[in-house]
Amino acid sequence: MTNILEKILAHKKLEIAALDAPALRRAADSSPAPRDFLAAISPLLKGDGPGVRLIAELKRASPSKGILAPRLDLFQVADSYAQNGAAAISVLTDEKFFMGSLETLRQLRLTNYPLPLLRKDFLIAESQLYQSRANGADAILLIAAALPDDSRFADLHACALDLGLTPLVEVHNEAETERALKLAAIRLIGVNNRDLAAFEVSLETTERLRPLIPADIAVVAESGIFTAAEVERLARANVDAVLVGEALMTADDIGAKVRELCGVTLSETKGLQSAGRDASLRSA
Numbered sequence: 001m002t003n004i005l006e007k008i009l010a011h012k013k014l015e016i017a018a019l020d021a022p023a024l025r026r027a028a029d030s031s032p033a034p035r036d037f038l039a040a041i042s043p044l045l046k047g048d049g050p051g052v053r054l055i056a057e058l059k060r061a062s063p064s065k066g067i068l069a070p071r072l073d074l075f076q077v078a079d080s081y082a083q084n085g086a087a088a089i090s091v092l093t094d095e096k097f098f099m100g101s102l103e104t105l106r107q108l109r110l111t112n113y114p115l116p117l118l119r120k121d122f123l124i125a126e127s128q129l130y131q132s133r134a135n136g137a138d139a140i141l142l143i144a145a146a147l148p149d150d151s152r153f154a155d156l157h158a159c160a161l162d163l164g165l166t167p168l169v170e171v172h173n174e175a176e177t178e179r180a181l182k183l184a185a186i187r188l189i190g191v192n193n194r195d196l197a198a199f200e201v202s203l204e205t206t207e208r209l210r211p212l213i214p215a216d217i218a219v220v221a222e223s224g225i226f227t228a229a230e231v232e233r234l235a236r237a238n239v240d241a242v243l244v245g246e247a248l249m250t251a252d253d254i255g256a257k258v259r260e261l262c263g264v265t266l267s268e269t270k271g272l273q274s275a276g277r278d279a280s281l282r283s284a
Helices: 002-017 021-029 039-043 074-083 102-110 124-133 150-162 174-181 202-212 228-236 254-263 267-275 279-283
Strands: 053-058 089-094 117-121 139-143 166-171 189-191 216-224 241-246
Touching: 021 124, 039 053, 039 089, 039 166, 039 216, 053 074, 053 254, 074 089, 074 102, 074 254, 089 102, 102 117, 117 279, 124 150, 139 150, 139 189, 150 166, 166 174, 174 202, 189 202, 202 216, 228 254
Parallel strands: 053 089, 053 241, 089 117, 117 139, 139 166, 166 189, 189 216, 216 241
Antiparallel strands: none
16 A cells, blocks of 8 residues: 555655756755754754753644644744744645645745744755745755665755755654764754654654764654653653644644743743744735
8 A cells, every 4th residue: 555655755756847946946046044943953052051942833734634723824823933932943835735835934934034944845856955945944854764765865965955954854763763874964863753654653763763863963853742741751862852733733822832842931931022023024
C-alpha cells in the first residue's frame, strides 16, 4: 500500500515541474537576508539561560487529523504566538494535504513579523529552496525519509546553507540520524515522533535518538506534544526546542497554551507585547 509520504512526494514532483528555477533563483538572490533561526531556538546560542524553546506552527489540517482550524485568522494566531513567548514560527505551506499556503509565509515576512520563520513543506528540489528564500523563509525543512539518496540529501543541505537558510534536518529513526550526521556543517536536527508511514506517535522516539546526536548540534522534538508535562519530559531528554502545531491550533485559548508550553507566566508576556506586528502593517 502506498503510504502518505509517497503520495505527497508524487504530488510534489508535479508542483516542482511547474516551477521556473532560474527565475526563482534570481528572486532568492534579491530577497532580504534570512534571520538567524538557529540562534532563536537554541538556548545556549541565544545566551538567555536554560529552557526549551517553542517553535509554534501555523497548521490548518493534516492527513492524520483532518481539518484542525479552517476559519482561524492565521495572522492573528501568529501575533498571539509572538506575544506569548514563542521563539520561532513554522508555516506549513503544502496546499493539497495540509491546507497551507506559501502566501502566508510571504505576508508574514513582508509585514515585518518579529520571529524567524521556518517553511515546513516537503522540499526535494533546489527550485523549492529558491522559492522558500524568495518568499521570506529563514529556515527550511529537509526530511531524511523524503531524500533517500545521500548525494541528493547532501546537495540540498549545502544549497540551503549557500542561500543563507537554516536547514532543519528531520529524522525518524537511527538509520536516518546516522545519515543526517554525515551532512557537512550539520547544526540542527529535528526528531519527528510521528512515523510518516503509519502516522503513529511516541515521544520515546526523541528519547531514543537524542543520545546519538552530538551536544553541539541543536535538537528539535516534533509531533505529539500537547502539555507542559510533555515539554518537561523532552527537556530531560536534552532537546533545545519543541515544534508544536495541533495543540496550539485547536486550543480554546491559544495564548494561554503558548504560555503553558513555553513556561511563561501571564505577567512575563508584557515584555513581549511589542514583539507582535502592528495591525496597520498587516493591513497595509
